[in-house]
Amino acid sequence: MIKNKTSAPLTPAVLHILLALCTRERHGYGIMKQVEADSQGKVKMGPGTLYGSIGRMIDAGFIRESDNKTDPKMNDERRVYYKITGLGQKSLTAELDRYRGVVAVAKQKLLSPRIFAYGI
Numbered sequence: 001m002i003k004n005k006t007s008a009p010l011t012p013a014v015l016h017i018l019l020a021l022c023t024r025e026r027h028g029y030g031i032m033k034q035v036e037a038d039s040q041g042k043v044k045m046g047p048g049t050l051y052g053s054i055g056r057m058i059d060a061g062f063i064r065e066s067d068n069k070t071d072p073k074m075n076d077e078r079r080v081y082y083k084i085t086g087l088g089q090k091s092l093t094a095e096l097d098r099y100r101g102v103v104a105v106a107k108q109k110l111l112s113p114r115i116f117a118y119g120i
Contacts, residue, residue, distance in 0.1 A: 010095045013053045016043055018062065018084060018092040025066045027079040028054070054082060062088035 010018070020026060020034035028050055035045050057063045066081035084092070 007094060008091075009098065010091060011053070012043075013045060013049050014057060014062070015092070015095055016045065017050070017053055017057065018088055018095075021063060021082060021084040022089065022092060025068055025081045025083040027081050029079075031082070057088070060087075061085055062091055 016035045016038065017031055019038055020031045026034060028047070031054075032045050032047075032050055035043055054063065058065070063082045063084055066083045068081045
């Protein structure tokens with residue numbers, strides 16, 4: 001369950017969806033393809049994970065349905081587009097800051113000569 005707080009850690013699926021939506025509005029299939037592209041094919045999100053996460057993210061206020069209902073290239077009014085909200089952007093920023101902190105600690109530990117000296 002997603003908590004409606006920017007300080008709560010995000011699940012990997014939610015993180016990937018927010019990243020996919022941070023540059024523009026997308027429909028479900030577009031989100032799936034963007035997640036796959038962003039991860040260089042390492043993350044393939046199925047419809048169950050995608051739409052289950054989208055429902056929870058809407059409830060939490062991270063994303064909302066867009067007023068944009070059609071893709072001019074597809075001419076399909078059935079597609080629902082989603083957009084990131086201010087809360088979603090704040091949550092994404094907080095999560096990326098958390099990741100930066102973890103990476104900084106890992107770099108410090110991996111580059112520290114004492115790790116090799118103690119066999120850790």
